[in-house]
Amino acid sequence: MRAPIAVETAPKGAARPLRGAGDDGEDRRGNGGSKHDTATITKPKTRSKRPSLYRVLLLNDDYTPMEFVVLVLQDVFNKTREDAMRVMLHVHNHGVGECGIYPFEVAETKVTRVMDAARKNQHPLQCVMEKQ
Numbered sequence: 001m002r003a004p005i006a007v008e009t010a011p012k013g014a015a016r017p018l019r020g021a022g023d024d025g026e027d028r029r030g031n032g033g034s035k036h037d038t039a040t041i042t043k044p045k046t047r048s049k050r051p052s053l054y055r056v057l058l059l060n061d062d063y064t065p066m067e068f069v070v071l072v073l074q075d076v077f078n079k080t081r082e083d084a085m086r087v088m089l090h091v092h093n094h095g096v097g098e099c100g101i102y103p104f105e106v107a108e109t110k111v112t113r114v115m116d117a118a119r120k121n122q123h124p125l126q127c128v129m130e131k132q
């Protein structure tokens with residue numbers, strides 16, 4: 001007759017280590033995840049740079065009606081009637097004036113809209129952009 005083998009058992013509810021010798025590393029969440037799961041955030045190698053800005057300018061001429069210029073400034077550059085009038089008069093008196101400052105593609109679109117409207121209405125109004 002053999003002697004009974006003593007088996008040491010932890011009391012009910014006692015803490016067990018998460019990972020014991022010989023287990024497979026899977027955690028006990030039952031989702032196949034591992035307690036070694038990691039998320040890696042890599043720092044960009046180059047820093048993102050601020051976009052270059054461009055000034056959009058209106059040029060004076062002797063023929064484009066003042067009212068047309070004011071409407072363009074309101075419509076394309078979202079100016080109030082008062083601001084549009086001020087910019088138009090500045091261009092009229094000084095030959096050139098700033099409508100706004102924008103990233104390249106926005107500036108380009110605004111220049112195109114002004115030039116398209118001028119051509120459509122047969123006015124010689126000129127609008128240009130320059131790197132700030």
Ligand code: TYC
Nearest residue numbers: 058059060061064066091092
């Ligand atoms: N000089 C124009 C006139 O007397 C008005 C005008 C203002 C034209 C601004 C162009 O960008 C301009 N009718």
